[in-house]
Amino acid sequence: MAVKALDADTSRAAMPTPPISGSAAADRIADALATPNPATYGERAKVTAFVVRRFVDRGLLVDLSANSDSTLHHPGQVGQVCRREDLADLVAADTPLGPEQAAARLGVRRVEFDHLVRLGWVLSPQSVEVRFGTSRAGTVDVPLYTTASVDAIPAAHPEVDWKQLRTVEKGRRSPLAAPRREPALVPA
Structure with missing residues (x-):
């Protein structure tokens, strides 16, 4: 037909x-x-x-x-x-948050928020192109996150000590960072 x-x-x-x-x-x-x-x-x-x-x-x-x-x-x-x-x-x-705003909303450093993204605990449904200066070479894509998805992270991950995560001092390694791997020993 x-x-x-x-x-x-x-x-x-x-x-x-x-x-x-x-x-x-x-x-x-x-x-x-x-x-x-x-x-x-x-x-x-x-x-x-x-x-x-x-x-x-x-x-x-x-x-x-x-x-x-x-x-x-x-x-x-x-x-x-x-x-x-x-x-x-x-x-x-559904209000959009950039990474800095999302980190501030959670009360964590930006590096902790970057780890949350790396772990796949929050996804960006859209990004915006932000231009610095007048040339195209000065543009970056900034991911946007929904307020609801950011707010849902702590409840979805109770295994994280959020109080501790919110008090990590600048210059300290994030508790969310992947553990460092020791170099493999090569048999002699």
Whole structure:
């Protein structure tokens, strides 16, 4: 049986309002929380497209875009999400944290957080490119973590003495560091 391709008119009839971008969805979610995103470029947004992507991952929104760099969403579906009673909690759980922010949230040094990442105890669902200076050579990818995934680490790993981990002094070896291996002895 042949599958009939949808033409543009059929698509428009199925969705009478055009899809909105991830950033527009983030703006609508921020408005629903009575914390509108700033209209001025350079100011920090209250709700970002990162949160919208996490909502897609959770199955709360559907991404209508075939482009991996951006998302498109049905405005009616975004409206349904905006009416959820637990919207503030969902946004808080999916707020992005960089590695420094995540370490500070856990109350550990950055090196301890790097070990948590190395151990696979927290995963970055997305990274952002940060530019230093004006050349492309001055860019680095910074991984982002969700607040919920960072907050879940201590409960998921009760075998760690978190009190001790939070008091390791600068310059001291992390208790999470892999043990040093002794060189293998070669028989004579």
